[in-house]
Amino acid sequence: MSADARRDRLRELLVGRSLDGAFVTELVNVRYLTGFTGSNGAVLVPVEGDAVLLTDGRYQDQAAAEAPDVELAVTRELLAVGAGRTSGRWAVETHALSVDDHAVLTGAADGTELVSLERAVEALRVVKDDPELDALRRACAVSVQAWEELVAGPVVGRTERQLARQLESRMLDLGAEAIAFETILAAGENSAIPHHHPTDRVVQRGDLLKTDFGARVDGYHADCTRTAVVGPPADWQREIHAAVQASQAAGVDALVAGTPVADTWHAAVDVLDASGWRESFTTGLGHGVGLVIHEDPFLGPSHPGTLDRRTAVTMEPGIYLPGRGGVRIEDTVIVTEGRPEVLTTMTRDLLEIG
DSSP states (O other), X not given: OOHHHHHHHHHHHHHHTTOSXXXXXXXXXXXHHHOOOOSSOEEEEESSSOOEEEEOGGGHHHHHHHOTTSEEEEOSOHHHHHHHTOOEEEEEOGGGOOHHHHHXXXXXXXXXXXXXXXXXXXXXXXXXXXXXXXXXXXXXXXXXXXHHHHHHSOOTTOBHHHHHHHHHHHHHHTXXXXXXXOOEEEEGGGGGSTTOOOOSOBOOTTOEEEEEEOEEETTEEOOEEEEXXXXXXXXXXXXXXXXXXXXXXXXXXXXXXXXXXXHHHHHHHHHHHHHTOXXXXXSXXXXXXXXXXXXXXXXXXXXXXXXXXXBEEEEOOEEEETTTEEEEOBEEEEOBSSSOEESOOSOOSOOEEO
C-alpha cells in the first residue's frame, strides 16, 4: 500500500467524523503517512486537496526524495505555519502534543476548531500492508540468523556484554539498519530479571542464557526471545522451560483473526496456571510491533477488541525465579484467518549450548 493509499484511509475516518482534515505531528505517524524519516516534520491531511509535509531546511532534499507525492513546505515554525493553513474543523494529535505546543496550535489556528484525532493513525497502523509485512519478515530473518550464529559459537567464559555486542554487530552485518531495541542478554540468576541490562557477568556452565533482541529493517522492528542452557540442564530448568514452551505454543495458536484479544491472554496464562507457575509470570504477555517496538494491540485480560488479520504481535510468556533464573520464549507473529505466521523461526526447544 502506498503512502497515498494510507492517507486515503485516514480521510475516510475524517469524513466519518465530519472533520475537514488532520494535522499529524507524531513523527512515526508522519512517516507512515508520507514516507518521510527525518527528525522534524508534520503533515496536513485535508479531506479535500493534497497533503502538505512541513519540515525545516535541513531536510528539504530528503523530504522531496522520500515524499515526492505531497506538497512540501519548508519552515522552522511547523506548528504555526501548519495551523495557519487550516480552516473549518480539524483534528490534532492531542496525545502527542505538549501543553505549550497545543497552545501554539490553538493560537495560530484562527477560526479553526481543533479536536482530538484520538490515535486514529495508530489505529490504522495496527493492520499492516504488504510493504510493512515484508519489512517485518526481513527484520525477523536477520534476527534469527544472527542468534543462531551466536549460540553456535562458544559462550562459556564470555561476558553478557560481550555476547550482546556480538549479536548486535552480527545483525548489522546481515543487513539491519539498526537494532530494534537495547539487547537483553542475561545469564544465570540474571535471567530471572525480565529487562536485565547486560553486565560483565561471565557465562558459566549450568547457566540459563536468556536473549531478548531484534533487528530493525526499513523502520520495522523484530522482537524475539529465546532461553538456552549452557551445558546439560538441571531438572528445574527443564521444568520451567517446558511450562513456558507449552504456554507460548497455546498463545500463538490463539492468534487467529476474529479472536478476542483477552482470549489470547487466557490461552497462554491458563497453561501456566495449570502447570503451577502462574505466580512466577510477572510481565506482559505480548504487544503489537511495527514502526514502534511496542504498539497496539497490547495482549491482556481486559482488552476489549478482537484480533485483525495482518496484525503483527508478539507472544512472550515467561517464568522468573529471583536468584535462580528465568525463561522467556517470544515470537513475532502475523495474525491470519488460519494458522498464524510465525516470523521468528528458530527452535523453541531447550537448546544446550557451550
